[in-house]
Amino acid sequence: MDNSAFEMHENGAQKALSMEKMSTISRMEKKRQWSLLSIFLLCLLACFITTAIGVLIVSLVYVNNSQPHLNVHFEPEAWLLQTTVPKVQKAVDPKFQFLNHLPKSKVFEFPGGAIQWARYRNNIKDYLSDEEEAFGTSLNSQRSQMTLGTLRIKSKGLRAPHWHFNANEHGYLVQGTAWIGVVDDGGEVATTYNVTAGQVIFFPKNTLHWIKNVGDEDCFFLLFFSTHDELQTLDVDDVFFSTPEDIASRSLKPEGGINFIRKFQQQTEDQGVNLPPNLAELVTNASYVQSPDNLVWRYFFDLKGSKEYQFPGGVIQQAQYWKNGNELSNNEKIFNEFLHQHQNALALSTLRIYNNGLRQPHFHFNANEMGYVLSGCGKVGIVNTHSTIEFNIHIGDVVFFPIGTQHYIKNTCDEDLLFILAFSTGDQLQTLDMDDYLQATADHILAQLFFRKQSEFKKIPKFMEDQAINLP
Ligand SMILES: *[C@@H]1O[C@H](CO)[C@@H](O)[C@H](O)[C@H]1NC(C)=O
Ligand SMILES: *[C@@H]1O[C@H](CO)[C@@H](O)[C@H](O)[C@H]1NC(C)=O
Numbered sequence: 436m437d438n439s440a441f442e443m444h445e446n447g448a449q450k451a452l453s454m455e456k457m458s459t460i461s462r463m464e465k466k467r468q469w470s471l472l473s474i475f476l477l478c479l480l481a482c483f484i485t486t487a488i489g490v491l492i493v494s495l496v497y498v499n500n501s502q503p504h505l506n507v508h509f510e511p512e513a514w515l516l517q518t519t520v521p522k523v524q525k526a527v528d529p530k531f532q533f534l535n536h537l538p539k540s541k542v543f544e545f546p547g548g549a550i551q552w553a554r555y556r557n558n559i560k561d562y563l564s565d566e567e568e569a570f571g572t573s574l575n576s577q578r579s580q581m582t583l584g585t586l587r588i589k590s591k592g593l594r595a596p597h598w599h600f601n602a603n604e605h606g607y608l609v610q611g612t613a614w615i616g617v618v619d620d621g622g623e624v625a626t627t628y629n630v631t632a633g634q635v636i637f638f639p640k641n642t643l644h645w646i647k648n649v650g651d652e653d654c655f656f657l658l659f660f661s662t663h664d665e666l667q668t669l670d671v672d673d674v675f676f677s678t679p680e681d682i683a684s685r686s687l688k689p690e691g692g693i694n695f696i697r698k699f700q701q702q703t704e705d706q707g708v709n710l711p712p713n714l715a716e717l718v719t720n721a722s723y724v725q726s727p728d729n730l731v732w733r734y735f736f737d738l739k740g741s742k743e744y745q746f747p748g749g750v751i752q753q754a755q756y757w758k759n760g761n762e763l764s765n766n767e768k769i770f771n772e773f774l775h776q777h778q779n780a781l782a783l784s785t786l787r788i789y790n791n792g793l794r795q796p797h798f799h800f801n802a803n804e805m806g807y808v809l810s811g812c813g814k815v816g817i818v819n820t821h822s823t824i825e826f827n828i829h830i831g832d833v834v835f836f837p838i839g840t841q842h843y844i845k846n847t848c849d850e851d852l853l854f855i856l857a858f859s860t861g862d863q864l865q866t867l868d869m870d871d872y873l874q875a876t877a878d879h880i881l882a883q884l885f886f887r888k889q890s891e892f893k894k895i896p897k898f899m900e901d902q903a904i905n906l907p
Contacts, residue, residue, distance in 0.1 A: 530826040531569035533817055537585065537807070538831040540567060547592025547710030548653075553805075553833040554582040557665050570835065575663045577837045579803040580779055580859040582660040586646075587653055588613070592710040594646040596671040599638075602662035605754075605781045606636040607738065607855045609809065611654030614723045617734050618643040626730040629723060633739025635754045637770070639777045643671070649723060657807050659857035661779045676701045732769040738785060741767065748792025749851075749904035755782030758863050780861035786844075786854040786904075788813065794844040794904050800865040802858035804836040811852035814845045841869070870895075870902055 535553040541563055543550045555575040562568040574581050582602065588594060588611075596616070608630050617626045619642045629649065630636060638644045640661075648654040660666050675683065676699070684693040702709075711717055725731070736754045742762065744751040757763065760771045774780050782802070788794055788811075796818055808828050815834055817824045818841040827847070828834065836842045838859075846852040858864050873881070874897055882889040 527565045527569045530817075530824050531566040532573040533570075533815070533824065533835050534826055534828070535567065535570040535833040535835075536831070537583075537833050539563070543707075545708035546704060546706070548586065548588040548594070548648075548708035550587075550708070551585045552583070554584070555663050555665065570833075573835060573837075577663070577803060577835075579663045579805070579835065579837065580661045580781070581803055581805045581835065581857065582662055582666055583805055583807065583833055583857075584658040584660070584666075585807075586656040586658055586708070588646065588648040588656075588708055589653055589710055590648055590651050591714060592648050592654075592708055594708050595706055596643055596645040597668055597707075598641050598643045599660065600641065600667035600669070601664060602660035602666055603640050603777060603780055604636070604638040604644075604658060604660050605783050605857060606638075606656050606658040607783060607785075608632050608634055608636070609655040609657060609855075611648060611652050612650035613654045613656075614647045614649045615734075616645045624726070624730065626726045626734055627724050628726060628731045628735055630735060633737070635736040635738045635783050637734050637736070637774065637780070639780075657855050659781055659783070659805060661781055661859065670707060672701070672706055675699070728766060729769060732766040733773040736767065736770045736783075738783065746901060746904035748846075748906040749786065749788040749794070751784060751786055751904070753782065753784040753864075755784065755858070755860075755864055756780070756862055774861060777861060779859075782858040782860055782864050784856045784858070784864075786856055788844060788846040788852040788854075788904055789906070790846055790849050790851070792846045792852075792904050792906055795902060796841050796843040796869040797866055797903070798839050798841045799836075799858065800839070800867070801862060802860040802864055803838050804834075804856060804858050806834045806836075806854045806856045808832045808834075809853040809855055811846060811850045812848045813852045814847050816843045816845075818842065868903055 537551055537553050540551050540553065543552075553570065555571040556562055556568075559568060562571060573579075586594065586606075596618075610632050612632075613630050615628055615630050615636065617638060619626075619639070622643075646654070646656070680693050680696050683696045687696070689695040738752055738754045741752050741754065744753070754770070756775045757771055760768055763771055786794065786806070796816070808830050810830060812827065812829045815826055815828055817836070844852070844854075873895065878889045878892045881887070881892050
C-alpha cells in the first residue's frame with residue numbers, strides 16, 4: 436500500500452517491539468537471582484505487553500488501510516462539508532468527484548474499433564487510478580443514472596448487434612456516417628437509417644441495435660447510458676454460441692439442420708466491434724435501406740439542425756422532451772413523444788461557449804449532468820457551501836455535476852469551447868441561473884441578508900437578453 440503514514444507507524448511499532456525484547460533480555464540476565472514467582476510474574480507482564488503491542492499494530496494497520504477508501508467512498512452529502520473537515524494528505528483531489536480524464540482511461544481494442552469508459556465499476560480493481568475510482572464512486576453514490584462511453588469504429592467496421600439489460604442508450608455522432616439498425620418488441624420491423632455527424636441516437640433499454648460504419652473515415656460516437664451500475668450488455672454472436680446447437684437448430688430450422696449450425700465457429704478475439712479481413716468475400720450485396728420517417732425519427736434526432744438558443748456568449752441546442760412541443764418540426768415531434776414514453780430517458784444537448792464567454796453559475800432541479808469536452812478548453816467551478824472547487828478542462832475530459840449543484844464554465848482559449856451534455860431526466864430540464872435567483876429575491880431581503888443598504892441592490896442590472904452564457 437502506497438501510504439507513508441502507514442509505514443511510519445509500522446516502523447515505530449517494530450522499534451517498540453525490539454526495545455521490549457531488549458529489556459526482557461537484560462532482565463533475563465539477572466533471572467538466576469530471582470525466585471520462580473518473579474519469573475512467573477515477569478512472563479505474565481511480558482505476555483500482557485506483547486498482546487497490547489499486537490492490538491496496537493492491528494488497529495494501526497486497519498486505520499491506515501481503510502483511509503484511502505474513506506477518502507473515495509464519501510457519503511453523498513460529505514463533499515458539501517469537506518471544507519470543515521481536515522483533509523488527509525494522501526487524499527484524492529476532491530475535483531475528481533467531478534472530473535474524469537477519459538483519454539487516460541483504458542482503451543478496449545477490438546478488430547474493428549475501440550471503446551473507452553467513464554463509469555462506475557463493481558470491482559475496485561477495475562479502476563486504473565484512485566482518480567478514476569473517485570469519479571466512478573461519485574456517479575454511483577449520487578445515483579446519477581450516468582455512464583459514458585466513447586465508441587470508435589473503423590471504416591466498414593461493425594458494432595455487433597447487441598442490447599443492454601439495464602440502461603437506455605443516448606448517443607451523439609461526432610464524426611462519420613453509420614448505418615444503424617434498431618429492432619424492438621416482436622422484431623417485425625428493423626428500423627434502419629444512415630446517421631450523420633451532429634445527430635443523436637436513442638435506443639431504449641433492451642432494444643437490439645447494430646452500428647455499421649458506411650463512410651470512409653472513422654465513426655466517433657459519444658454514448659451515454661442511463662445507469663450508475665455496471666452496464667449489462669449481450670452481443671448476438673456471444674448469445675448464439677452460448678445456445679445449445681439443437682435448440683438453435685430447432686428455433687431457426689435451417690436447411691441442413693444441426694449440421695448447418697455446427698459450421699459456425701466462434702472467433703478467438705472478441706467481436707464486439709468487428710472487421711473481418713476477408714469482408715469483401717463475405718459481403719457481396721450490401722444494401723442500406725432507409726426506414727420511413729415515422730419509424731426513423733423515434734430513434735434519431737437531428738441535434739445539429741435543431742433550434743439554436745442564442746446567448747451573448749454562446750449557443751445551446753437541445754434534444755430533450757418539451758412539454759409544449761408546438762415549435763418542433765414534425766420529425767422532432769415524433770422523437771419528443773417517443774422519448775416521453777420511456778422511463779429514465781436522458782436529455783442531450785450541445786453547449787458552445789465563445790472566446791471569453793461564461794456559462795454563469797446555475798443548477799438543475801431535476802437532473803444530474805454529465806458532459807464531454809469536444810473542443811477547446813476552459814475552467815469549471817463547483818460552488819460549495821464554503822468554497823469553490825475550480826479545475827481546468829481540455830478535449831476528452833468528462834465532467835459530472837450532481838443534481839442541485841451550482842456550477843459554472845468559462846472558456847479560457849481562443850477557440851469555442853464545445854460540450855456534449857447529458858441530463859438524467861426524461862422531462863423538460865429545469866434550471867436556475869445566479870442572476871435570475873438574485874433578481875427574483877426582494878431587495879430588502881438581500882439588504883438584510885448581506886448587511887448592505889437596500890438601494891445598493893439597484894446597481895445589479897437587469898438585461899433584456901438572457902445572460903445564461905454572457906460576455907464581459
Ligand atoms: C446510406 O449510406 C450508404 C453507404 O454510404 C449509401 O450507399 C446509401 O445511399 C445511403 N443512403 C441514404 C439514403 O443516404
Ligand atoms: C441483393 O439485395 C437486393 C435488396 O435486398 C435483393 O433484392 C437482391 O435479390 C439481392 N441479390 C442477391 C444476388 O442476393
